[in-house]
Amino acid sequence: MYSVTVRDHIMIAHSLKGQVFGPAQRLHGATYVVDVELKRPDLDSDGIVVDIGRAGEALRLALADLNYQNLDQVPGLAGRNTTTEFLARLVFDRIVAAIARGDLGPGARGIEQIRVTLHESHVASASYEGPVGGSA
Amino acid sequence: MYSVTVRDHIMIAHSLKGQVFGPAQRLHGATYVVDVELKRPDLDSDGIVVDIGRAGEALRLALADLNYQNLDQVPGLAGRNTTTEFLARLVFDRIVAAIARGDLGPGARGIEQIRVTLHESHVASASYEGPVGGSA
Amino acid sequence: MYSVTVRDHIMIAHSLKGQVFGPAQRLHGATYVVDVELKRPDLDSDGIVVDIGRAGEALRLALADLNYQNLDQVPGLAGRNTTTEFLARLVFDRIVAAIARGDLGPGARGIEQIRVTLHESHVASASYEGPVGGSA
Amino acid sequence: MYSVTVRDHIMIAHSLKGQVFGPAQRLHGATYVVDVELKRPDLDSDGIVVDIGRAGEALRLALADLNYQNLDQVPGLAGRNTTTEFLARLVFDRIVAAIARGDLGPGARGIEQIRVTLHESHVASASYEGPVGGSA
Amino acid sequence: MYSVTVRDHIMIAHSLKGQVFGPAQRLHGATYVVDVELKRPDLDSDGIVVDIGRAGEALRLALADLNYQNLDQVPGLAGRNTTTEFLARLVFDRIVAAIARGDLGPGARGIEQIRVTLHESHVASASYEGPVGGSA
Amino acid sequence: MYSVTVRDHIMIAHSLKGQVFGPAQRLHGATYVVDVELKRPDLDSDGIVVDIGRAGEALRLALADLNYQNLDQVPGLAGRNTTTEFLARLVFDRIVAAIARGDLGPGARGIEQIRVTLHESHVASASYEGPVGGSA
Numbered sequence: 001m002y003s004v005t006v007r008d009h010i011m012i013a014h015s016l017k018g019q020v021f022g023p024a025q026r027l028h029g030a031t032y033v034v035d036v037e038l039k040r041p042d043l044d045s046d047g048i049v050v051d052i053g054r055a056g057e058a059l060r061l062a063l064a065d066l067n068y069q070n071l072d073q074v075p076g077l078a079g080r081n082t083t084t085e086f087l088a089r090l091v092f093d094r095i096v097a098a099i100a101r102g103d104l105g106p107g108a109r110g111i112e113q114i115r116v117t118l119h120e121s122h123v124a125s126a127s128y129e130g131p132v133g134g135s136a
Numbered sequence: 137m138y139s140v141t142v143r144d145h146i147m148i149a150h151s152l153k154g155q156v157f158g159p160a161q162r163l164h165g166a167t168y169v170v171d172v173e174l175k176r177p178d179l180d181s182d183g184i185v186v187d188i189g190r191a192g193e194a195l196r197l198a199l200a201d202l203n204y205q206n207l208d209q210v211p212g213l214a215g216r217n218t219t220t221e222f223l224a225r226l227v228f229d230r231i232v233a234a235i236a237r238g239d240l241g242p243g244a245r246g247i248e249q250i251r252v253t254l255h256e257s258h259v260a261s262a263s264y265e266g267p268v269g270g271s272a
Numbered sequence: 273m274y275s276v277t278v279r280d281h282i283m284i285a286h287s288l289k290g291q292v293f294g295p296a297q298r299l300h301g302a303t304y305v306v307d308v309e310l311k312r313p314d315l316d317s318d319g320i321v322v323d324i325g326r327a328g329e330a331l332r333l334a335l336a337d338l339n340y341q342n343l344d345q346v347p348g349l350a351g352r353n354t355t356t357e358f359l360a361r362l363v364f365d366r367i368v369a370a371i372a373r374g375d376l377g378p379g380a381r382g383i384e385q386i387r388v389t390l391h392e393s394h395v396a397s398a399s400y401e402g403p404v405g406g407s408a
Numbered sequence: 409m410y411s412v413t414v415r416d417h418i419m420i421a422h423s424l425k426g427q428v429f430g431p432a433q434r435l436h437g438a439t440y441v442v443d444v445e446l447k448r449p450d451l452d453s454d455g456i457v458v459d460i461g462r463a464g465e466a467l468r469l470a471l472a473d474l475n476y477q478n479l480d481q482v483p484g485l486a487g488r489n490t491t492t493e494f495l496a497r498l499v500f501d502r503i504v505a506a507i508a509r510g511d512l513g514p515g516a517r518g519i520e521q522i523r524v525t526l527h528e529s530h531v532a533s534a535s536y537e538g539p540v541g542g543s544a
Numbered sequence: 545m546y547s548v549t550v551r552d553h554i555m556i557a558h559s560l561k562g563q564v565f566g567p568a569q570r571l572h573g574a575t576y577v578v579d580v581e582l583k584r585p586d587l588d589s590d591g592i593v594v595d596i597g598r599a600g601e602a603l604r605l606a607l608a609d610l611n612y613q614n615l616d617q618v619p620g621l622a623g624r625n626t627t628t629e630f631l632a633r634l635v636f637d638r639i640v641a642a643i644a645r646g647d648l649g650p651g652a653r654g655i656e657q658i659r660v661t662l663h664e665s666h667v668a669s670a671s672y673e674g675p676v677g678g679s680a
Numbered sequence: 681m682y683s684v685t686v687r688d689h690i691m692i693a694h695s696l697k698g699q700v701f702g703p704a705q706r707l708h709g710a711t712y713v714v715d716v717e718l719k720r721p722d723l724d725s726d727g728i729v730v731d732i733g734r735a736g737e738a739l740r741l742a743l744a745d746l747n748y749q750n751l752d753q754v755p756g757l758a759g760r761n762t763t764t765e766f767l768a769r770l771v772f773d774r775i776v777a778a779i780a781r782g783d784l785g786p787g788a789r790g791i792e793q794i795r796v797t798l799h800e801s802h803v804a805s806a807s808y809e810g811p812v813g814g815s816a
Binding site: 001003004005006008043046047048049051052056105 | 428
Binding site for chain 1: 137138139140141142143144179182183184185187188189192241
């Protein structure tokens with residue numbers, strides 16, 4: 001299996017609901033350094049997994065409406081617990097949709113599996129990995 | 137598949153038995169930066185893989201009796217070759233036991249797969265990955 | 273000149289006032305990975321710059337009332353522009369005060385210079401460096 | 409599953425053919441920091457995946473005829489698109505061959521799976537992973 | 545002294561003239577991950593060293609005509625030994641000129657010292673540091 | 681001021697004497713990832729600070745008799761507190777001596793300042809910096 005990984009980041013505020021979150025129940029924030037790994041069994045006719053420029057741009061767009069926001073007030077996220085795990089899945093779903101729309105080019109439809117990792121500090125991260133065509 | 141990764145470290149002395157280890161047959165030591173990745177197919181009712189605070193504490197406890205020790209003299213390890221691979225498995229087994237005891241919370245019983253990686257330098261690491269309920 | 277560096281991190285929300293900040297004028301947040309480097313020309317009688325355990329604990333305490341907070345509402349910070357640069361200086365001043373109080377041990381009074389760096393992402397950081405006994 | 413990872417690097421020039429590569433169609437270059445992860449279900453009689461010294465040496469040899477070269481003129485590569493993905497597979501094939509030759513020692517024949525990752529910058533990488541005995 | 549650091553990267557081909565360079569006398573290449581640290585004794589009226597967005601853009605522009613190039617054929621560089629040290633100085637001079645032109649904003653004229661570091665691999669880097677108004 | 685930095689590592693055992701060291705009074709160990717930064721105001725006639733190959737080899741030699749050793753029993757170190765700070769100075773002194781012997785080439789005599797940093801984990805390091813020709 002081949003893969004290509006691209007990296008970007010966002011800086012957001014949010015709060016988490018539930019006793020398990022302790023002090024993170026308060027409004028606080030995070031820098032998420034986001035890695036998206038795109039996997040496929042064979043390379044396309046150019047010898048690549050995907051146009052890395054387009055992959056980076058798709059990641060930037062997938063993050064754009066989250067960046068410099070308070071996630072507690074972002075439409076569609078308000079009322080949700082925007083845990084690092086939840087956000088990893090959100091970015092995964094958006095990249096899957098971008099591939100389906102052709103944003104990563106026609107060859108990108110050969111991508112079968114995607115792994116999204118959000119690094120929230122030098123000691124903690126969360127990820128979601130699944131097939132492009134279905135659930136995990 | 138979702139995952140959460142936490143990091144801690146230990147500083148130990150040991151020696152390795154067998155010609156293959158060359159100069160590492162002498163008493164020497166290592167800093168191991170330890171990553172534990174906990175994986176499960178679905179999030180719990182709080183929208184998380186595991187309480188990250190509890191995961192970090194479980195890792196600290198799994199490492200506590202190794203830290204600042206000469207592994208050649210730690211009960212249960214004396215006479216064993218405490219290679220990086222062996223230690224990755226040891227930490228794996230201890231985290232599995234911690235989950236079974238409920239140390240990571242009742243929701244953590246949904247964790248199905250664990251990967252433990254020990255970085256011994258900027259150019260070398262070893263890992264063990266397996267299912268929580270059985271062998272690899 | 274000798275130095276010792278310790279690392280910790282905080283996760284905060286804040287907003288920045290001024291057109292120069294563009295989208296960062298909105299309420300957002302950051303993970304700051306904080307490095308404190310303590311410098312002195314000679315080692316103490318134990319052969320160290322400072323007790324590294326005490327240094328790490330002093331850093332943790334210097335960050336404690338900021339962690340998991342909205343800095344726009346932290347007493348003493350409300351109304352200030354809590355830029356990364358400003359926060360580097362704030363941590364510097366707090367470490368200087370901790371040394372003066374003896375929190376890092378009597379030997380730590382030999383520390384002459386401190387550098388505090390806050391990494392806000394994989395591509396950006398800010399720092400403040402100055403002598404312990406005065407301004408930069 | 410156990411694994412051991414070793415790291416080395418090369419510095420090469422090349423050009424890529426195809427409109428998708430944009431400015432990378434020009435002769436340019438890259439530092440590739442190369443990680444090779446060797447995986448097997450059980451440890452050998454010394455308690456290791458592989459002699460890490462031999463693994464590092466095998467990686468060095470696998471990279472030797474590429475290092476400080478213009479890949480457009482390396483025999484066997486001229487006329488190929490030496491994308492990061494392609495090179496990950498090339499290193500994979502060479503490590504598989506090295507194991508078959510016994511370069512990593514007789515115990516290394518227990519290695520079942522290999523993952524090769526080439527980091528081309530702080531924001532991009534590519535990898536190839538497959539079984540030792542066949543294709544992906 | 546306050547500072548802000550921004551990071552970007554380029555991928556170039558070049559060759560180096562002189563026996564001291566050994567195999568690097570051949571046409572090869574490198575990824576340079578470039579850090580620019582901008583230093584000043586006091587913050588501007590917005591509480592910053594410099595608009596970090598403008599600093600990042602100035603760095604991108606300082607690198608633009610080098611990226612994806614064979615430096616042996618770049619006008620102004622042909623015939624020069626484009627060592628990592630030389631390139632660190634080149635980027636330094638370009639950032640100094642950008643500040644003088646006002647590209648980083650009027651407040652950036654308070655910047656007194658700049659350090660440019662080029663990381664060429666995980667084990668080697670070079671830097672140039674000097675005052676904005678003169679030579680080192 | 682120009683500089684070049686090279687990196688290597690050692691894996692050692694030792695114990696530290698003094699109550700301040702707490703559990704580190706026991707025999708334990710560390711991986712030290714060692715960075716040596718060599719500084720000079722002007723480049724030599726080849727356009728470099730130093731032959732980076734020779735610098736890396738000099739660092740390897742400076743570390744050779746420490747690697748895979750119990751420092752408590754290394755001649756010349758037995759009875760000393762081999763703190764990270766102490767070892768940074770030891771490596772500094774050895775690199776200074778190597779330059780004086782001509783091990784880094786005749787041009788390396790232009791090096792005026794050296795900084796040695798030992799990273800003992802992902803959260804702690806120590807360094808020593810001083811002029812080549814004298815004490816700090």
